[in-house]
Amino acid sequence: MPELGEQIGGPEKLIRKLSTITSLSEAERDALRSLTLASRAYSSAQDIVREGDLPVNCCLVLDGFAYRYKLLADGSRQIVSFHVTGDLPDLQSLHLGRMDHSLGVVASTEIAFIPHLEVAALIRNHQGIATALWRDSLVDASIFREWIANIGARSAIPRIAHLFCELFVRMNVLGLSHDNSIVLPLTQADIGDATGLSTVHVNRSIQHLRSLRVIALRERRLHILNWAGLQAEALFDPSYLHLSDPPWAA
């Protein structure tokens, strides 16, 4: 049961992603198809870009899972976002030279690298692509805001449930779900670093969600057993993902 991602090319994955938040003309799609992609598969977890780096490429996730994180002075790691097929997790490096965080991947992830110069040329020559990418970075920021609220104002169980809801909705709209399940190659320690909770408490909270029969988590997959129940537990409202907003829907 291969993921859909396996069969289509990098540009198509990017087009599909951008199409979930904006509309692209055929000329713009063709311009994206002409991108030069140097891709690389990672068999083990590792960092792609590190805090302090001055990247000259943008990364595009072709398959697998990437995440951005900050290392604090006391050694703790805070994950600030997750990224899946079609995402451009460090698009910001195009306009902010120095990385203020790191980008890592989990095992079995494939990343394509697109030179900044090519992205800059696309932006210069195609107003629609500039708007799409800007809008993508604004949706990125909206997700950060929701994470601030999630971590700052929700208790452990709804907080984790909310993360699961977000990942499911995001992957589902990209066609990356199967039978109400998604790949979730994260350890409970990863989930803890993303939600600001200890591994032990993540474990106990997940057990609670399991006992409610709203999710199942096994073999690196998250199965949604009861979407309405999970959503209610998380008080999840997907509008912050801006998947069906003006102006593009108009």
Add this chain to the structure above:
Amino acid sequence: MPELGEQIGGPEKLIRKLSTITSLSEAERDALRSLTLASRAYSSAQDIVREGDLPVNCCLVLDGFAYRYKLLADGSRQIVSFHVTGDLPDLQSLHLGRMDHSLGVVASTEIAFIPHLEVAALIRNHQGIATALWRDSLVDASIFREWIANIGARSAIPRIAHLFCELFVRMNVLGLSHDNSIVLPLTQADIGDATGLSTVHVNRSIQHLRSLRVIALRERRLHILNWAGLQAEALFDPSYLHLSDPPWAA
């Protein structure tokens, strides 16, 4: 002792703000100076834009303090950012139609409204302004990431100290500080809603910072008594504000 903000016009405040993160040509400055600004002074705290709205203007803070927040289903309020003179707190409304959060001001704040159509025209006609505004929205996102790390990984005292450091640096670079102090018209409840802490705990943490003699907080002003000490307490590193980054510094 009037704030510097009193004496110069709205466009100049915006130019000064953008100049802290990018460089603008004289033509671009002139274009910004030609903006039509309808300004309004708020004598009491109130909302300017609400979650769900479809704004047709961008807001520019001329004076005072604005903040963005989310209201959660359980009634709690999470503040996700603060904004001061020269900031464009809802620039994102230009590309994300529907507001996913609200924008409020504290008493004695003055806001200018710039029609989206005018901002869009500026972006279309001036590549440098487009880049500056995009970069501004990316710095905004960087601050959100830092807040995620602050709330998710720091304990109460460093968390509050970090917020104070950020506000001081941001206002200082805009020329809004006086004798190592800034205006801070926030209640302890506001600070609690921004940091994910209860009002009582904010109070006790601030008392701790006072007892360390790193800050003084009185008459709606935050005085930095010992910058190095406060910074050490917060483990504050200002690089996420991207105030001295390539490419514009090059």
Add this chain to the structure above:
DNA sequence: CGCCTATTTGATCTGATTCAAACAATGTGG
């Protein structure tokens, strides 16, 4: 002056952390 809002203090409670160890799964080399 008196009302309303903000700050402060005290006491108690609890969600979450920490420490420690057992257990399960996964992968590796011989």
Add this chain to the structure above:
DNA sequence: CCACATTGTTTGAATCAGATCAAATAGGCG
């Protein structure tokens, strides 16, 4: 293909940072 090492999950017990509840004090302002 098994023995072993490594990584991830689960459980239990003790502890603590921060929340909650309640009430007193202090400021601002009409």
